[in-house]
Amino acid sequence: MTSIADDHQTDSVLAARADARAQAERTSEYMPYRPASSSPVVPKGVDRDALVWAETVAPGGYTHKVIARGTRLRLDDPTGTACAHVVVFNALETNERLNVADTIKIPWQAYLGAGHPLLSGDGRALATITSDTSGHHDTFCGTSTDESTTAKYGSAAPEGPSPSGRSRFLLAAAKHGLTGRDLPPSVSFFQGVRVEPDGALTFLGSAGAGAHVELVAELPLVVLIVNVPHPLDPADDYLVGPLVVHAWPGEPTLPGDPQFTATPEVNRAYLNSIDYAEARAL
Amino acid sequence: MSTSTSTTPTSTGTATGTTTHTVAGRALVTTVPVGAHYVDGTTLDPNGPLASGPVVLDQTVAPLAPWSARLLAGQTLTIVDVGGNQSADFLVYNAHDTDERYSAPDTLAWQGNAYLREGSVLRSNLGRPLMTVTGNEIDRQDTIGGACSKESNTLRYGFHTEHQHGCRENFLAEAARHGLGARDLVSNINWFMNVPVEPDGALGIVDGMSAPGKRVAIRAEMDVLVIVSNCPQMNNPCNDFNCTPLRMLVTDPLRETGPDNA
Ligand SMILES: [Zn+2]
Numbered sequence: 001m002t003s004i005a006d007d008h009q010t011d012s013v014l015a016a017r018a019d020a021r022a023q024a025e026r027t028s029e030y031m032p033y034r035p036a037s038s039s040p041v042v043p044k045g046v047d048r049d050a051l052v053w054a055e056t057v058a059p060g061g062y063t064h065k066v067i068a069r070g071t072r073l074r075l076d077d078p079t080g081t082a083c084a085h086v087v088v089f090n091a092l093e094t095n096e097r098l099n100v101a102d103t104i105k106i107p108w109q110a111y112l113g114a115g116h117p118l119l120s121g122d123g124r125a126l127a128t129i130t131s132d133t134s135g136h137h138d139t140f141c142g143t144s145t146d147e148s149t150t151a152k153y154g155s156a157a158p159e160g161p162s163p164s165g166r167s168r169f170l171l172a173a174a175k176h177g178l179t180g181r182d183l184p185p186s187v188s189f190f191q192g193v194r195v196e197p198d199g200a201l202t203f204l205g206s207a208g209a210g211a212h213v214e215l216v217a218e219l220p221l222v223v224l225i226v227n228v229p230h231p232l233d234p235a236d237d238y239l240v241g242p243l244v245v246h247a248w249p250g251e252p253t254l255p256g257d258p259q260f261t262a263t264p265e266v267n268r269a270y271l272n273s274i275d276y277a278e279a280r281a282l
Numbered sequence: 283m284s285t286s287t288s289t290t291p292t293s294t295g296t297a298t299g300t301t302t303h304t305v306a307g308r309a310l311v312t313t314v315p316v317g318a319h320y321v322d323g324t325t326l327d328p329n330g331p332l333a334s335g336p337v338v339l340d341q342t343v344a345p346l347a348p349w350s351a352r353l354l355a356g357q358t359l360t361i362v363d364v365g366g367n368q369s370a371d372f373l374v375y376n377a378h379d380t381d382e383r384y385s386a387p388d389t390l391a392w393q394g395n396a397y398l399r400e401g402s403v404l405r406s407n408l409g410r411p412l413m414t415v416t417g418n419e420i421d422r423q424d425t426i427g428g429a430c431s432k433e434s435n436t437l438r439y440g441f442h443t444e445h446q447h448g449c450r451e452n453f454l455a456e457a458a459r460h461g462l463g464a465r466d467l468v469s470n471i472n473w474f475m476n477v478p479v480e481p482d483g484a485l486g487i488v489d490g491m492s493a494p495g496k497r498v499a500i501r502a503e504m505d506v507l508v509i510v511s512n513c514p515q516m517n518n519p520c521n522d523f524n525c526t527p528l529r530m531l532v533t534d535p536l537r538e539t540g541p542d543n544a
Contacts, residue, residue, distance in 0.1 A: 003321065003522075003523060003524055004318075004321075004516070004523035004524065005519065005522050005523040005524060007523075008519065008523060010487075010488055010518065011489045012488055012490050012518040013478065013480055013484045013485060013486040014484070015488075016486045016487060016488050016518065016519065017486055019518070020438050020439055020517065023440055023517060024439065024440040025440070025441045025442075026442045027442050028442035028444075028445065029299075029315075030315060030444075030445040031441050031442045031443075031444050032441055032444050033437075033441070034441055036376055054530060057445075058315050058445040059312070059313035059314050059315070060312070060314035060315075060316070061314075061445050071527065081313075086376030101308060111419065153305065153310055154305035154307070154308060154310060155305045155310075156450070157344075157347060158347075158447070158451060158452065158454065158455040159316070159317065159344075159346035159348070159447045159514060160303070160305070160314075160316060160346075160347075161301065161303045161305065161310055161312035161316050161345050162305070162310060162312060162314065162315050163314065167455060170454070170455070170458050171451055171454050171455065174458070174463050174464040175464065176465060177463070177465065179458070180458060180464050186510070192491060198466075204516075223310045228485060231287060237300075237310060237311035237312065238310060238311070238312040238314060239311065239312070239313055240313055240314075240440070241313060
């Protein structure tokens with residue numbers, strides 16, 4: 001029997017330390033890139049030196065970050081098989097969080113695309129989608145639970161081959177002192193759903209490899225991102241692909257930007273976000 | 283759940299590797315980079331309880347998995363290191379008031395020794411006995427090495443390990459099932475892990491002193507909630523680079539009723 005232990009000399013503290021340190025040069029398909037400017041997968045047109053977040057999220061994995069107001073957040077689906085489930089919170093008062101119902105009701109539009117705000121339940125824009133080459137997103141189905149995941153794949157064990165979206169959100173939330181009660185319905189990017197005239201939810205799948213969406217943070221945000229199959233994914237197997245995340249500093253949506261007055265509703269949402277930000281001297 | 287690897291995700295290239303797992307009686311193909319289980323040919327000894335009385339709970343914790351159970355005062359938990367040198371990361375709480383939880387410093391200061399052995403009393407943050415080590419088949423047990431996490435793995439081994447499953451993930455996942463969260467995780471015990479402190483203060487995880495079938499027995503001194511992570515770590519010797527199952531046996535010399543398995 002050959003063992004991985006045979007490759008390691010760990011019988012003393014100094015040997016174990018040397019063994020651990022010798023692993024540092026390894027890489028993985030799925031990892032955060034630090035500093036972010038060292039990202040090997042910087043999207044075309046993005047300034048490497050400006051990056052504040054660069055990461056490839058593993059299939060079934062998750063990531064999370066607190067980002068400043070104005071930050072540009074770009075999600076890339078290199079294989080056409082990622083599914084980015086996203087929840088955002090006002091980082092200063094996490095009671096304020098994504099409200100999916102308001103996010104579709106107030107813009108009079110269920111299907112996410114460029115110009116669509118992600119609204120909180122407090123009448124403010126938390127983020128805005130600034131560009132979108134996919135158009136295949138979902139605001140109806142949320143993410144998977146242990147219950148639905150076990151029914152579909154046979155297991156939702158956190159250490160196993162088919163973790164659920166909610167269990168991953170719980171881990172991400174815990175890293176910010178948040179718990180299950182803090183998890184609202186999420187939106188998902190890169191795997192679309194359409195509502196048929198009779199109400200049937202039809203799974204669109206992705207727009208293919210290489211799509212991306214970009215958002216801007218209208219307030220300081222806690223961002224939680226989970227990369228698991230869409231709840232309506234028809235595949236019997238658990239075949240979600242890697243998800244690439246980059247972010248860099250920028251400006252929130254401000255007067256003078258055509259998006260600021262794109263609709264009367266979104267205009268008032270931005271006015272509310274700015275009102276909040278100015279009072280806090282952000 | 284058993285695992286067989288057909289393709290290992292590689293560290294180069296853009297293709298997403300898949301592995302095939304037997305889950306609920308069928309083959310599940312997944313892109314998730316699941317951690318490694320023990321290799322074929324590993325010696326496994328499930329042994330039996332290290333305490334008297336009828337067995338009221340007998341469960342196997344799969345490699346890499348979390349586990350929890352409530353024990354009534356007087357019941358004894360035997361943890362069997364089935365495959366040898368498999369770290370059982372362990373937290374314990376007062377079942378009726380989880381603000382009272384295991385305290386490594388209280389435990390060590392009270393006994394005046396840095397290692398746990400037979401007779402060690404696992405003290406709470408209020409200084410009270412939560413459990414007592416009533417049987418132990420390895421030289422010493424650890425409570426100074428703490429749990430691994432995907433975050434601390436990046437410090438110890440590099441950023442490439444960030445996506446790997448860790449004990450803190452298991453603790454958080456299992457704690458959430460009991461309404462507990464990140465604020466409830468404290469310095470833990472690592473049964474079967476070896477963390478010497480050398481004369482000059484150097485300390486670290488080194489090759490273990492356990493073997494297949496070795497056991498520790500811990501008696502509940504009050505009603506307790508126990509949370510365990512069967513450590514998934516593959517970057518250091520805490521699991522002998524070969525993650526194996528743990529067997530959890532609860533014996534109760536006094537009662538016919540079993541613990542609430544959580
Ligand atoms: Zn561990």
